[in-house]
Amino acid sequence: MSTGLDDIDRKVLTCLMRDGRATYAEIGQEVDLSAPAAKRRVDRLRAEGVIQGFTAVIDPSVVGWVTEAYVEVYCSGKVSPTQLRRQFQAVPEVISACTISGSADAMLHLVAEEVQDLERAIGLVRNEDNIEQTRSAIVLSRLFDRPVGPRGRSEG
Amino acid sequence: MSTGLDDIDRKVLTCLMRDGRATYAEIGQEVDLSAPAAKRRVDRLRAEGVIQGFTAVIDPSVVGWVTEAYVEVYCSGKVSPTQLRRQFQAVPEVISACTISGSADAMLHLVAEEVQDLERAIGLVRNEDNIEQTRSAIVLSRLFDRPVGPRGRSEG
DNA sequence: GTTGAAAAGTGAACTCG
DNA sequence: CGAGTTCACTTTTCAAC
DSSP: OOOOOOHHHHHHHHHHHHOTTOOHHHHHHHHTOOHHHHHHHHHHHHHHTSEEEEEEEEOHHHHTOOEEEEEEEEEOSOOOHHHHHHHHHTSTTEEEEEEESSSSSEEEEEEESSHHHHHHHHHHHHTSTTEEEEEEEEEEEEEEEOOOOSOOOOOO | OOOOOOHHHHHHHHHHHHOTTOOHHHHHHHHTOOHHHHHHHHHHHHHTTSEEEEEEEEOHHHHTOOEEEEEEEEEOSOOOHHHHHHHHHTSTTEEEEEEESSSSSEEEEEEESSHHHHHHHHHHHHTSTTEEEEEEEEEEEEEEEOOOOSOOOOOO
16 A cells, blocks of 8 residues: 655645645646646545545534533553444544543543533543543633644744 | 524535535535525525635545644633634644633644654743643544534433 | 546526515 | 526536547
């Protein structure tokens, strides 16, 4: 599986992350390629799984998914990532889960419409034998969000 | 400014979040509307800011943005959200920032290519007068991620 | 990269509550 | 009038070469 991206591929990705509905002619213009050539790039990137899909970016506050929380999870005994994935995925409010370094074992990101939905979801997470405790932080206000993308690293 | 979404609007959003490059004919088919009518819906949702844009979903591991961390930030004295936004936004590795409830004041989500990039970025964050301490958790393995969208709430 | 047929986008005139 | 539809016309897609 050689997913070696060349410079043109990276530019194509940048272009599509900025505007997921860009036409192939527009993409081609940015990378000095004809529209069909640009399309072949995009098709290949999709086939390789580099581009997993396209999506609309929605203002969460308008749609009513406004309540968020970050939850640290402390587990007891041995914890298999597979097992954790399965039980966290069962809670629909959990939109992201990962294992982390430090005293906690996992970090969850939850999104819901109401605080009580969060409460219930966190209750479900805690309600498993292998979960020892959780430490939740409700999001008061989101300062900003930006897409992951090719971007300069900080200098310091 | 009444941004009241009706049932059709929500279906349009769901459709575009599942496939950001869906044609207007496809969208129309899902909501029993003609293609031009579907386009007018989408145009209105964009104009209202409900749809903020379209983007490609990229596999981060392929592109090399593999190292992630969650960082709790403890501030001293009065903290203006505007000020916090400005100083966190200055660090390119910070892809998401919010104020939170609990003992910490803010939660940051960082993504970088290498652990030392994270280290440098966290150093930059700490290097402000109003930052008292930080508490970082490096992401060991991402268990799953899923888009925010209209979705069932957990029952419990 | 180029070409051409098929598909999608887009504005205008029209219709219905 | 706001919202949907059909209809012409342009642009884009996409599978040849």
